[in-house]
Amino acid sequence: MSEAPFRSGFVAVAGRTNVGKSTLLNALVGQKLSIVSDKPQTTRNIIRLIRTTQRSQMVFLDAPGLHRSHNRLSEYMDEAALSTLRDVDVILFLVEEDMAIGRGDMRILETLADPPCPVILVINKIDRIKREEVLRKIEMYSSYPQISEIVPVSARKKINIDTLVEVIEKYLPEGEPFFPEDMVTDRSERFFVSEILREKILRMLSDEIPHGVAVEISKMQERGNILDIEAVIYCEKKSHKAIIIGKGGEMLKRIASRARVDMEEMTDMKVNLDVWVKVRDDWREKEYDLKEFGYDQTDEA
Numbered sequence: 001m002s003e004a005p006f007r008s009g010f011v012a013v014a015g016r017t018n019v020g021k022s023t024l025l026n027a028l029v030g031q032k033l034s035i036v037s038d039k040p041q042t043t044r045n046i047i048r049l050i051r052t053t054q055r056s057q058m059v060f061l062d063a064p065g066l067h068r069s070h071n072r073l074s075e076y077m078d079e080a081a082l083s084t085l086r087d088v089d090v091i092l093f094l095v096e097e098d099m100a101i102g103r104g105d106m107r108i109l110e111t112l113a114d115p116p117c118p119v120i121l122v123i124n125k126i127d128r129i130k131r132e133e134v135l136r137k138i139e140m141y142s143s144y145p146q147i148s149e150i151v152p153v154s155a156r157k158k159i160n161i162d163t164l165v166e167v168i169e170k171y172l173p174e175g176e177p178f179f180p181e182d183m184v185t186d187r188s189e190r191f192f193v194s195e196i197l198r199e200k201i202l203r204m205l206s207d208e209i210p211h212g213v214a215v216e217i218s219k220m221q222e223r224g225n226i227l228d229i230e231a232v233i234y235c236e237k238k239s240h241k242a243i244i245i246g247k248g249g250e251m252l253k254r255i256a257s258r259a260r261v262d263m264e265e266m267t268d269m270k271v272n273l274d275v276w277v278k279v280r281d282d283w284r285e286k287e288y289d290l291k292e293f294g295y296d297q298t299d300e301a
Contacts, residue, residue: 007172008057009089014112016104019096020124024155025049025062028165029184048186050179056169057177061088089117090171093147097125097133101140109144118148118171122164127154190217192266197231197259197275204255205243212236213244214283227269234280241277252277 013021029049047062085091093112095105112119121141126134134152141147151167153160179186194215201213212235219230235241245252256275263271 004055005174006056006176007169008059008175008177009172010059010061010087011090011092011168012061012085012088013092013094014085014108015094016102016108019094020155021094022062024092024094024122024124024153025060027155027158027161028058028060031184050184050186051165052177052179052181052183056172057179057181058165058168058172059178085111086116089173090168091115091117091119092122092168093119094122094124095137095141097123097129097137109146112146115146119146120164120167120171121147121150123150123152124155126152127157127159189267190220193217193220193229193263194231196262196266197233197255199262200255200259201233201244204251204258212240212284214280222269225269226272227263227267228272229263229274231273231275233275233277234283235277236280236282236284238279241279244277 013025015021029051049060049062051058051060091112093108095101101109123134123137123141138150138152141150148171149167151160151164153164155161185192194217198213198215201215214234216232216234217229218232219228221228233244235244243251244255246254252275256273259275260271260273263273
């Protein structure tokens with residue numbers, strides 16, 4: 001009996017903001033590479049995450065969630081999200097366990113009315129509801145012809161992740177891997193260091209501040225087993241700068257301390273982290289600033 005052919009392809013992940021896309025992708029890849037937060041619009045860039053087994057290689061495109069645009073940055077994020085739906089082999093459409101099909105979900109369904117490839121609906125967070133409710137959710141989406149299959153999962157508890165992998169593999173074309181088998185992302189270590197710091201800001205600050213924050217890594221230099229990192233947090237207002245720094249610098253120290261722990265785990269080195277906070281007025285509306293911080297339309301799937 002001959003061996004099954006190797007399959008490889010690109011998989012886009014679509015969904016409205018804050019449905020758990022990054023948590024799902026971390027579970028699929030087997031390690032934390034996308035930042036996770038309970039705040040919407042956590043992911044800003046397209047991030048390619050790679051899962052390679054003896055049977056297949058899946059290149060997942062983690063893109064910003066679709067949402068209503070309010071500034072040039074959010075327009076970029078929306079355009080980046082839509083760009084991942086082109087020229088891929090499989091689309092995962094991720095929805096939450098709640099019963100309603102919201103306006104964001106309907107927008108994606110309309111975008112996928114004539115899909116370029118198979119669409120797998122992934123119902124996330126099923127650990128929160130009863131089996132009967134999962135079945136009703138499946139029935140509700142089964143009437144949409146653009147959906148090829150439906151897989152319920154819990155990304156956080158890793159329920160049905162192996163089943164989802166098998167379903168994705170079924171739709172991948174036969175072919176050689178695109179990346180070396182030990183490669184898990186095409187992003188640099190410097191990028192993930194900046195994302196770790198931004199994640200801590202998202203988690204620790206009030207809602208109005210994190211979306212106006214950008215992180216720039218100005219230095220990464222090794223000294224034996226020590227990694228010296230210098231980072232700048234940019235915000236849009238002086239009042240935001242004061243909140244990020246906190247009374248006596250306490251908030252900034254807490255943010256940096258928690259970021260350092262994750263950076264040391266990721267790099268397997270002792271990290272010496274220095275962080276500054278600077279104001280750059282309305283950077284989310286300025287093309288030059290967006291490009292300087294890595295948000296530009298050349299970064300497409």
